[in-house]
Amino acid sequence: MNDYIVRATAAGNQLRAFAAYTKQTVEDARRAHNTSPVATAALGRLLTAGAMMGSMMKNDSDVLTIQIKSDGPIKGLVVTADSKGDVKGYVNNPEVMLPPSKAGKLDVGGALGHGVMHVIKDMGLKEPYVGQTVLQTGEIAEDLTYYFATSEQVPSSVGLGVLMEKDNTVKQAGGFIIQVMPFVEDEVLDKLEENIGKLPPVTSMLEKGFTPENMLETIFEGMDVEFNDTLPTKFYCNCTKERVEKAIISVGEKEIRSMIEEGKPVEVNCHFCNTNYTFSVDELKEILKKCKK
Numbered sequence: 001m002n003d004y005i006v007r008a009t010a011a012g013n014q015l016r017a018f019a020a021y022t023k024q025t026v027e028d029a030r031r032a033h034n035t036s037p038v039a040t041a042a043l044g045r046l047l048t049a050g051a052m053m054g055s056m057m058k059n060d061s062d063v064l065t066i067q068i069k070s071d072g073p074i075k076g077l078v079v080t081a082d083s084k085g086d087v088k089g090y091v092n093n094p095e096v097m098l099p100p101s102k103a104g105k106l107d108v109g110g111a112l113g114h115g116v117m118h119v120i121k122d123m124g125l126k127e128p129y130v131g132q133t134v135l136q137t138g139e140i141a142e143d144l145t146y147y148f149a150t151s152e153q154v155p156s157s158v159g160l161g162v163l164m165e166k167d168n169t170v171k172q173a174g175g176f177i178i179q180v181m182p183f184v185e186d187e188v189l190d191k192l193e194e195n196i197g198k199l200p201p202v203t204s205m206l207e208k209g210f211t212p213e214n215m216l217e218t219i220f221e222g223m224d225v226e227f228n229d230t231l232p233t234k235f236y237c238n239c240t241k242e243r244v245e246k247a248i249i250s251v252g253e254k255e256i257r258s259m260i261e262e263g264k265p266v267e268v269n270c271h272f273c274n275t276n277y278t279f280s281v282d283e284l285k286e287i288l289k290k291c292k293k
């Protein structure tokens, strides 16, 4: 199964939903950043949520960023997604190792600790939308549920899961976001709560071979789910040497001059995909000329 997001509604548009399968996306992120298992789980959960939240935006140029700053050993993570299913991200400390949680799971909450989450939506307006919340558990799904309720005033249920193989590659990854519309009837809400109450963890459903559609069918059992469309999702970074060159120009003439005086090639790293771009002294001299224009 290739990675994709499905968009759906249920109970005659009283509920809307997104579900995703993201195994390859998370594995590609793991490989790019060489993340430890708990860092892979944290990043994978946020990438999965980011991909779905990105798909909620309308325009091709809209960009969503979720930024977590925390005091735990992972120190924080950043995910950026567009509306077309492309998502990228990184963790500040990819090597973090922790003993399993009491439930025997990867201790994502322990890795994150206390902190704040910013959700930034750049939709081409003068000012981007910024929502800020305090981390509730650091497990990411609960933190996003809290974010939707308090910052966007949309009651939601978020489920995210990443399961690792014994060799520390990604075995399963996926998740869902269910959102309740303001005109929802009480019976619909009661039925949804009942269904979610008995829902197995996302990783258990994926292990059973559930597709994103199957997950939503289970969540919306007896509630007339309607699938609207699907879109592929992937770990993708749009960095290029030209873009990095622009970033160098922005540090200013003085800084570039001192790089040239060092007499050595300069390596610039893209945080999002961990690609290194090397600029020779001659290339730096060319860049300096562009600064003066």
Ligand SMILES: [Zn+2]
Pocket (backbone or CB within 6 Å): 237, 238, 239, 270, 271, 272, 273, 274, 275
């Ligand atoms: Zn990149």
